[in-house]
Amino acid sequence: MAPSPQQFASDNYAGICPEAWSAMARANDGSCVAYGEDEWTSEAADAFRQLFAIDCDVFFVFNGTAANSLALASLCQSFHSVICAASAHVETDECGAPEFFSNGSKLLVAPPGTSKLTPEMIRALATSRSDIHFPKARVVTITQPTETGLVYSLDEIRAIAALCRELELKLHMDGARFAHACASLGCAPAEMTWQAGVDVLCFGGTKNGMAVGEAVIFFDRTLAADFDYRCKQAGQLASKMRFLSAPWIGLLQTGAWLRNAEHGNACAARLAEAVGAIEGVELLFPVEANSVFIRAPEPVLAELRARGWRFYTFIGGGARFMFAWDAEPQRVEQLVADIRAAARLHVAVA
Amino acid sequence: MAPSPQQFASDNYAGICPEAWSAMARANDGSCVAYGEDEWTSEAADAFRQLFAIDCDVFFVFNGTAANSLALASLCQSFHSVICAASAHVETDECGAPEFFSNGSKLLVAPPGTSKLTPEMIRALATSRSDIHFPKARVVTITQPTETGLVYSLDEIRAIAALCRELELKLHMDGARFAHACASLGCAPAEMTWQAGVDVLCFGGTKNGMAVGEAVIFFDRTLAADFDYRCKQAGQLASKMRFLSAPWIGLLQTGAWLRNAEHGNACAARLAEAVGAIEGVELLFPVEANSVFIRAPEPVLAELRARGWRFYTFIGGGARFMFAWDAEPQRVEQLVADIRAAARLHVAVA
Amino acid sequence: MAPSPQQFASDNYAGICPEAWSAMARANDGSCVAYGEDEWTSEAADAFRQLFAIDCDVFFVFNGTAANSLALASLCQSFHSVICAASAHVETDECGAPEFFSNGSKLLVAPPGTSKLTPEMIRALATSRSDIHFPKARVVTITQPTETGLVYSLDEIRAIAALCRELELKLHMDGARFAHACASLGCAPAEMTWQAGVDVLCFGGTKNGMAVGEAVIFFDRTLAADFDYRCKQAGQLASKMRFLSAPWIGLLQTGAWLRNAEHGNACAARLAEAVGAIEGVELLFPVEANSVFIRAPEPVLAELRARGWRFYTFIGGGARFMFAWDAEPQRVEQLVADIRAAARLHVAVA
Amino acid sequence: MAPSPQQFASDNYAGICPEAWSAMARANDGSCVAYGEDEWTSEAADAFRQLFAIDCDVFFVFNGTAANSLALASLCQSFHSVICAASAHVETDECGAPEFFSNGSKLLVAPPGTSKLTPEMIRALATSRSDIHFPKARVVTITQPTETGLVYSLDEIRAIAALCRELELKLHMDGARFAHACASLGCAPAEMTWQAGVDVLCFGGTKNGMAVGEAVIFFDRTLAADFDYRCKQAGQLASKMRFLSAPWIGLLQTGAWLRNAEHGNACAARLAEAVGAIEGVELLFPVEANSVFIRAPEPVLAELRARGWRFYTFIGGGARFMFAWDAEPQRVEQLVADIRAAARLHVAVA
Incomplete structure (x- = not known):
């Protein structure tokens, strides 16, 4: 497969x-x-x-x-x-x-x-x-x-x-x-x-x-x-x-035990940093390890799903992303780009 | 290692x-x-x-x-x-x-x-x-x-x-x-x-x-x-x-599921066949799958241990041998030879 | 005893x-x-x-x-x-x-x-x-x-x-x-x-x-x-x-199964009715069976204890009274009287 | 009842x-x-x-x-x-x-x-x-x-x-x-x-x-x-x-704890003593407390049942009798008499 x-x-x-x-x-x-x-x-x-x-x-x-x-x-x-x-x-x-x-x-x-x-x-x-x-x-x-x-x-x-x-x-x-x-x-x-x-x-x-x-x-x-x-x-x-x-x-x-973890944490930090700059999307928790919980309007999440992303959701409009030892940096960037695009499309400018 | x-x-x-x-x-x-x-x-x-x-x-x-x-x-x-x-x-x-x-x-x-x-x-x-x-x-x-x-x-x-x-x-x-x-x-x-x-x-x-x-x-x-x-x-x-x-x-x-098993069974059958011809050593159970239980005098078992063999023993002088997918035929023959030698050394001829 | x-x-x-x-x-x-x-x-x-x-x-x-x-x-x-x-x-x-x-x-x-x-x-x-x-x-x-x-x-x-x-x-x-x-x-x-x-x-x-x-x-x-x-x-x-x-x-x-219960319920109803008329004391729940939960200021509860009453208390100043088949009506009246007296002594008149 | x-x-x-x-x-x-x-x-x-x-x-x-x-x-x-x-x-x-x-x-x-x-x-x-x-x-x-x-x-x-x-x-x-x-x-x-x-x-x-x-x-x-x-x-x-x-x-x-037990033990001892003298019936275990296990031919046990006795039976023809604080001595004697009679009826004299 x-x-x-x-x-x-x-x-x-x-x-x-x-x-x-x-x-x-x-x-x-x-x-x-x-x-x-x-x-x-x-x-x-x-x-x-x-x-x-x-x-x-x-x-x-x-x-x-x-x-x-x-x-x-x-x-x-x-x-x-x-x-x-x-x-x-x-x-x-x-x-x-x-x-x-x-x-x-x-x-x-x-x-x-x-x-x-x-x-x-x-x-x-x-x-x-x-x-x-x-x-x-x-x-x-x-x-x-x-x-x-x-x-x-x-x-x-x-x-x-x-x-x-x-x-x-x-x-x-x-x-x-x-x-x-x-x-x-x-x-x-x-x-x-x-x-x-x-x-x-x-x-x-x-x-x-x-x-x-x-x-x-x-x-x-x-x-x-x-x-x-x-x-x-x-x-x-x-x-x-x-x-x-x-x-x-x-x-x-x-x-490797530590390198693997450092890599996951770094990917999470990268996503967190990027999310911080996207209007309409925010972090639900400080990002201190390898997971990122973001709050976003449902249309944004739907857009992400439509773009092929899988994630767990939470009541009130949250999505979780977690990064393992194998997270590909360019794939993280793709996620950042897709969140940015989804937010641009679906977050009303006040 | x-x-x-x-x-x-x-x-x-x-x-x-x-x-x-x-x-x-x-x-x-x-x-x-x-x-x-x-x-x-x-x-x-x-x-x-x-x-x-x-x-x-x-x-x-x-x-x-x-x-x-x-x-x-x-x-x-x-x-x-x-x-x-x-x-x-x-x-x-x-x-x-x-x-x-x-x-x-x-x-x-x-x-x-x-x-x-x-x-x-x-x-x-x-x-x-x-x-x-x-x-x-x-x-x-x-x-x-x-x-x-x-x-x-x-x-x-x-x-x-x-x-x-x-x-x-x-x-x-x-x-x-x-x-x-x-x-x-x-x-x-x-x-x-x-x-x-x-x-x-x-x-x-x-x-x-x-x-x-x-x-x-x-x-x-x-x-x-x-x-x-x-x-x-x-x-x-x-x-x-x-x-x-x-x-x-x-x-x-x-x-492979069946081949692996057939191989183990064949090794057991080979050992069983050989043991049948060794005086002073006998099978405790018919050999129908991949395990062989032999009864042998304690000096025979001790000799086998001395020759480097590991096996589980049972009350009354039994030893168990089990064969997996990886059993090496020449190692099985070595076991046969060692049992034969041990029996020759330690089984009194009536 | x-x-x-x-x-x-x-x-x-x-x-x-x-x-x-x-x-x-x-x-x-x-x-x-x-x-x-x-x-x-x-x-x-x-x-x-x-x-x-x-x-x-x-x-x-x-x-x-x-x-x-x-x-x-x-x-x-x-x-x-x-x-x-x-x-x-x-x-x-x-x-x-x-x-x-x-x-x-x-x-x-x-x-x-x-x-x-x-x-x-x-x-x-x-x-x-x-x-x-x-x-x-x-x-x-x-x-x-x-x-x-x-x-x-x-x-x-x-x-x-x-x-x-x-x-x-x-x-x-x-x-x-x-x-x-x-x-x-x-x-x-x-x-x-x-x-x-x-x-x-x-x-x-x-x-x-x-x-x-x-x-x-x-x-x-x-x-x-x-x-x-x-x-x-x-x-x-x-x-x-x-x-x-x-x-x-x-x-x-x-x-007797029903009479016993009716008696307990009646005693609870009697206490509830009386408590309803005592200033500074109130029912925590409607009284529908044989238990009465009252809310009262702590000095009132302390006074009740001083008068020899035992009861379970709850956070926020509650007391529970429960009536079994054997509840003596005059003892219920005594409890009513003591609650009334305790309230009179310890509830500030606004 | x-x-x-x-x-x-x-x-x-x-x-x-x-x-x-x-x-x-x-x-x-x-x-x-x-x-x-x-x-x-x-x-x-x-x-x-x-x-x-x-x-x-x-x-x-x-x-x-x-x-x-x-x-x-x-x-x-x-x-x-x-x-x-x-x-x-x-x-x-x-x-x-x-x-x-x-x-x-x-x-x-x-x-x-x-x-x-x-x-x-x-x-x-x-x-x-x-x-x-x-x-x-x-x-x-x-x-x-x-x-x-x-x-x-x-x-x-x-x-x-x-x-x-x-x-x-x-x-x-x-x-x-x-x-x-x-x-x-x-x-x-x-x-x-x-x-x-x-x-x-x-x-x-x-x-x-x-x-x-x-x-x-x-x-x-x-x-x-x-x-x-x-x-x-x-x-x-x-x-x-x-x-x-x-x-x-x-x-x-x-x-009473000890008297009750002594009474039960005494009844068991009485039965055991009597059974010892009855041909064809024997004790399965020494009687040291309040229970008596007897071995008897099945027709003897059937006769006892027919005379109204209830007891637990064991493989091989055993019956257990146990005596509590309330055992009536005359009822014990009745049991003795019935066992004796049953044995007389059903045990073949050699």
């Missing part, structure tokens, strides 16, 4: 980046022990330990839904609850997976519209009830960057972590696009995670250039007790594990 | 076969819609419909544990039970995954030593209790070929299916090595499944030459209602689905 | 009414088969069939949390969702039980402040998403009367049921205080349930004068398939079932 | 004993706070602390299935396993409740025929597997007395507990008839539980003379963390808790 023109509806539309691909190719040479007892897997885990500068426990699972749900389930019991933002992927786009894996943990969701949690919101949710008729808060999950493309600053994370310690809550980070946050802040992975007080991180591989796979990283290794059994029981142990782990070697050892 | 000499401890030790690999490479060209809305996925599903000569529902998941557990969970409620053989993978090697995905369904296990279920065993298990203090039997699962390398004949499957209809049980087939059974019986996939009365099949991709992935196939499409939601919630929906589905196109359209 | 002066903080504070008690005493005569195979249980089920004028399936469980959760779990799978009001007990006071019993079904909650669902709210929630990344709506649950003491009219229920049929949703009624709604509307139980389109009802016994026990009533008997197994597995099958079922005979055959 | 002649098919056939009944009557005087915040509940918990001579945590739930399942679920995760005897009620008669409450924990069942576990069986089950493809053993559950009426000696319990400590397993005791074991051994409750190494006990109330209710007792209080939330979420928190707790006061403070 001939590929269609590149779309920016999702960073899941991208394929496998060259570094991940060639690592898979290398790993495909000959026979190899299964279920993660192989050298590729231990080397990949070591690469994470080096990246995070800590002796953490690393597990490789198939996708982000499972990574988040398994991590959260390991931090709480079914009668506990998990605090999250209104836009959190665990709440909006995982079809009840956190509730399923945990056998019933409730998500306590911050007010509509929130995508970044604050200590105030967390305190309000965690302390709103203290009777046994309502699940006891035990975990806070933040998405870094958020589903709306915002990046928590190190200080924001530290403040949340401090509150978590005060309230005896664990802190989980959904890092489906963790690399993009690192690229955005220009900080070391350690600074944004365990040094800031994060207990468990789900580090996304799929949106970072892999075919499949996420890493669950326990900085507090006591929390990882029997997590390997948990993965196995939940259908998240790959038999030919090398194909889940070797791509990480390719990404981490070559620096 | 340089690959070590080939081992036959498991068919999970094999890598990705060329047909699957090149399909992945083709699928990696450009951007593509996610979550299974892509053309690769619909083409792969169509390839299955053609292979099975029926308009079945096809779902692609990550591994066999999930495929089996999701299929079983869709066929019963938590207070129902699943009948299986004592050697069934769902009972012995999935860490309670069927119980987890179904939220508590009990496995009713046939007597120790069984690897093939018979109508008599099924009737005994299904009718042993009829009070509400014990889970109600609802599903029968058979592994084809069994974990011990036996292949149910078409008549055996038909007899089980007839009993299932009589007792209002659904029939699930764990086909982790389904292709090997087809190759062994020389029958059409349809004959061994829906034409014989199988309701749901888990068709293994990993042991058939893929990196990752199994197909869950509902011949009775009404049973597949909302199964896509079930997969999503259980962390089994791949975002970049094309990399799970395209390899099936490679396998099915080129005939 | 000598009983303290009667409190109206909850209708769970009441004991066992005479009719339920004497039925238990009668049932306690001699030995009796267990697990619901006894005559008391079949007679109690028949009494429900007569009350509802339909051949329904009736199950007796221990409490309302279990009744609701088991009923909901029988109507949906883990990847489905349940639509409820913001004040719904299943959402606010069951510690995640619906999620637990269903293994992860999500509650889709109407906007804050809602206690009665409307067809508009249901449509909005049921149709907000139609992709597999979000649980599919399958059930609507309404509490009759609501947790705020409002009663759905027959027309309101019929309108909701009509929408449920349109959207292929099942309709569950949490009738923890079902009798109070019947007493309020003066209608037959059948009119408010199956004739209006309700599929499953949880009929509360505890708040109606029993020690323990609720009835789950399936008007569509096909929905009750294997529900007895579900109860057993979930720890909701009483061995000495007669003590759960016989009290229902006492309540239903003597008419 | 007039009571039928007393039957000994189950000790669940008995009603509420006078001491429990009068405690309920006393508790029914006036209004009382709900959900276990009442004085009856704290007094009942204190009575347990006094009985066991330790500051344990006590929870009151509705039935034995829930008590066992909740206790086991609190001791392990879904990917762990529970070791039990073949006759264990959790395995044979709880419809998969342990798997349901724990979200998938597997029961590792000792060989068929076992009703008492031994350290050897436990070691074999706990160490048979140590890979992540099989659930990790975490708990041992023993039933005291067993479902076959055998009583573990203190030394037997201590030996099991010592092995549990060695293997890092928790020890749970299903004490559905705990009182009967105390009566049988003549030991203090403390000796048979925490002093012997038991971590958690489910103390049966129903079979001890109550209408409904069991107590879950954590001797190691750290294991009880958030167990109140677990009970609530699982539908096991009674709103009118006093009716679940007060009967315990009646049983424990009057000594």
Whole structure:
């Protein structure tokens, strides 16, 4: 099948980046022990330990839904609850997976519209009830960057972590696009995670250039007790594990993990900059990572669709564009040009 | 890392076969819609419909544990039970995954030593209790070929299916090595499944030459209602689905699915034939697919280990060898020669 | 222990009414088969069939949390969702039980402040998403009367049921205080349930004068398939079932079920009427059943506490009073007098 | 309904004993706070602390299935396993409740025929597997007395507990008839539980003379963390808790708990003694508590049925009789006489 023109509806539309691909190719040479007892897997885990500068426990699972749900389930019991933002992927786009894996943990969701949690919101949710008729808060999950493309600053994370310690809550980070946050802040992975007080991180591989796979990283290794059994029981142990782990070697050892993210962020920044200069179109959120949410009149969006663009839309006239490692600069420019043209055609001059 | 000499401890030790690999490479060209809305996925599903000569529902998941557990969970409620053989993978090697995905369904296990279920065993298990203090039997699962390398004949499957209809049980087939059974019986996939009365099949991709992935196939499409939601919630929906589905196109359209299996079976047959002529070593089971279980005195097994062979052992002095698509004939001969030599050294001549 | 002066903080504070008690005493005569195979249980089920004028399936469980959760779990799978009001007990006071019993079904909650669902709210929630990344709506649950003491009219229920049929949703009624709604509307139980389109009802016994026990009533008997197994597995099958079922005979055959509710409602009406005439105190909701929510300045509430009254409070200065079968009229008058006095003392005259 | 002649098919056939009944009557005087915040509940918990001579945590739930399942679920995760005897009620008669409450924990069942576990069986089950493809053993559950009426000696319990400590397993005791074991051994409750190494006990109330209710007792209080939330979420928190707790006061403070058990045991001993002298009828198990299992030719059993006796039968020609607090001595003698007569009629003299 001939590929269609590149779309920016999702960073899941991208394929496998060259570094991940060639690592898979290398790993495909000959026979190899299964279920993660192989050298590729231990080397990949070591690469994470080096990246995070800590002796953490690393597990490789198939996708982000499972990574988040398994991590959260390991931090709480079914009668506990998990605090999250209104836009959190665990709440909006995982079809009840956190509730399923945990056998019933409730998500306590911050007010509509929130995508970044604050200590105030967390305190309000965690302390709103203290009777046994309502699940006891035990975990806070933040998405870094958020589903709306915002990046928590190190200080924001530290403040949340401090509150978590005060309230005896664990802190989980959904890092489906963790690399993009690192690229955005220009900080070391350690600074944004365990040094800031994060207990468990789900580090996304799929949106970072892999075919499949996420890493669950326990900085507090006591929390990882029997997590390997948990993965196995939940259908998240790959038999030919090398194909889940070797791509990480390719990404981490070559620096592609960060370059890929920087490229996505740069494309988003380019679009954001251009949109800022187009009348009748505006950004819904500051652009801090690899996604751009624009507000535009429906005729503008229709025009974009007519010109062949695919994108997710939101109530009130929003469109989302996301940029992966493979975003072609000229295709980004084409999008800019089409938005400009659509706006010119359909935005009434006051 | 340089690959070590080939081992036959498991068919999970094999890598990705060329047909699957090149399909992945083709699928990696450009951007593509996610979550299974892509053309690769619909083409792969169509390839299955053609292979099975029926308009079945096809779902692609990550591994066999999930495929089996999701299929079983869709066929019963938590207070129902699943009948299986004592050697069934769902009972012995999935860490309670069927119980987890179904939220508590009990496995009713046939007597120790069984690897093939018979109508008599099924009737005994299904009718042993009829009070509400014990889970109600609802599903029968058979592994084809069994974990011990036996292949149910078409008549055996038909007899089980007839009993299932009589007792209002659904029939699930764990086909982790389904292709090997087809190759062994020389029958059409349809004959061994829906034409014989199988309701749901888990068709293994990993042991058939893929990196990752199994197909869950509902011949009775009404049973597949909302199964896509079930997969999503259980962390089994791949975002970049094309990399799970395209390899099936490679396998099915080129005939590699069957050739790979035939090759594995032939290697097993070669080893079995040779072992039959070695004094002091004997086959534990008839060799009907790609696995060979041999009984040998411990010094013989120790000698094999000393010569660098890896294998799983069993109580009473057994060793298992399994052959994948990549088994090198000269390496099989080397194994034969080493078994012969080990037996000569360590088996006392009467 | 000598009983303290009667409190109206909850209708769970009441004991066992005479009719339920004497039925238990009668049932306690001699030995009796267990697990619901006894005559008391079949007679109690028949009494429900007569009350509802339909051949329904009736199950007796221990409490309302279990009744609701088991009923909901029988109507949906883990990847489905349940639509409820913001004040719904299943959402606010069951510690995640619906999620637990269903293994992860999500509650889709109407906007804050809602206690009665409307067809508009249901449509909005049921149709907000139609992709597999979000649980599919399958059930609507309404509490009759609501947790705020409002009663759905027959027309309101019929309108909701009509929408449920349109959207292929099942309709569950949490009738923890079902009798109070019947007493309020003066209608037959059948009119408010199956004739209006309700599929499953949880009929509360505890708040109606029993020690323990609720009835789950399936008007569509096909929905009750294997529900007895579900109860057993979930720890909701009483061995000495007669003590759960016989009290229902006492309540239903003597008419106490309705008299008890009428009494509670009358006490609430009396308090509501009196409060309407007290300056500075007002009703938060129309009083349609046995609960009264009043808004009063904090000093008034403090004064009430100082005078020995216990009650639940709400953000913004509310207090709840609930009246059971045992509410003593002179004690209600005492409460009225104390509210009047407290208001006189602490409400500034404008 | 007039009571039928007393039957000994189950000790669940008995009603509420006078001491429990009068405690309920006393508790029914006036209004009382709900959900276990009442004085009856704290007094009942204190009575347990006094009985066991330790500051344990006590929870009151509705039935034995829930008590066992909740206790086991609190001791392990879904990917762990529970070791039990073949006759264990959790395995044979709880419809998969342990798997349901724990979200998938597997029961590792000792060989068929076992009703008492031994350290050897436990070691074999706990160490048979140590890979992540099989659930990790975490708990041992023993039933005291067993479902076959055998009583573990203190030394037997201590030996099991010592092995549990060695293997890092928790020890749970299903004490559905705990009182009967105390009566049988003549030991203090403390000796048979925490002093012997038991971590958690489910103390049966129903079979001890109550209408409904069991107590879950954590001797190691750290294991009880958030167990109140677990009970609530699982539908096991009674709103009118006093009716679940007060009967315990009646049983424990009057000594009825032990007298009731002694009476049941004595009736069983009487039957056993008589059966020992009847030709053609024999005991299947030593009679150490309140149950008697006899083996008799089918015509003898048929004759008993014809004379109006109800009993559970077992494969191979067994019948079970169980004696509760209410067993009438003359009715026991009638059973003895009928067995004698039936044997005389139907047992061929050699």
